[in-house]
Amino acid sequence: MSYVTSRAQLQVWGAAPSRDETPVDDGRLAWRLEAACQHLPTELFFPIGHGPRAEAQTKLAKSICNTCSVRAQCLEYALGANAQYGVFGGLAEEERREVRRHIARRFELVERSLEESA
Numbered sequence: 879m880s881y882v883t884s885r886a887q888l889q890v891w892g893a894a895p896s897r898d899e900t901p902v903d904d905g906r907l908a909w910r911l912e913a914a915c916q917h918l919p920t921e922l923f924f925p926i927g928h929g930p931r932a933e934a935q936t937k938l939a940k941s942i943c944n945t946c947s948v949r950a951q952c953l954e955y956a957l958g959a960n961a962q963y964g965v966f967g968g969l970a971e972e973e974r975r976e977v978r979r980h981i982a983r984r985f986e987l988v989e990r991s992l993e994e995s996a
Contacts, residue, residue: 907955914946915939924964936970943968957981 910916915923923939925932943949943965953967956974963971 909948909951912948913952914942918942923966936965939965940968940970 922935922942925935925939943952946952946968949967951967953969953974955961956964956966956969957977960978961971961974966974969977
């Protein structure tokens with residue numbers, strides 16, 4: 879999976895296309911039409927800083943994600959795009975970094991196992 883990862887493009891996240899504007903051949907992001915955050919301000923999902931205000935904003939964003947029917951697709955998008963900022967699929971930046979580290983460790987174990995069995 880390969881996605882554009884600039885922060886500016888990730889920040890237009892909330893500007894999901896309407897059903898009429900979604901290109902027929904672009905099914906990979908069509909799930910955004912079902913996102914719970916579709917009509918909410920994008921800034922809500924991009925807290926700035928680490929203080930109490932940012933923590934409260936992150937908690938609110940995660941609570942919205944927890945109600946979303948396309949949460950898994952959103953998280954998959956963020957992991958595939960290596961999104962560095964914001965809340966996606968119910969996970970903040972630090973949590974997604976941990977998921978990526980866990981996935982990398984699993985791949986290392988599989989590769990090592992394959993090398994040993996060869």
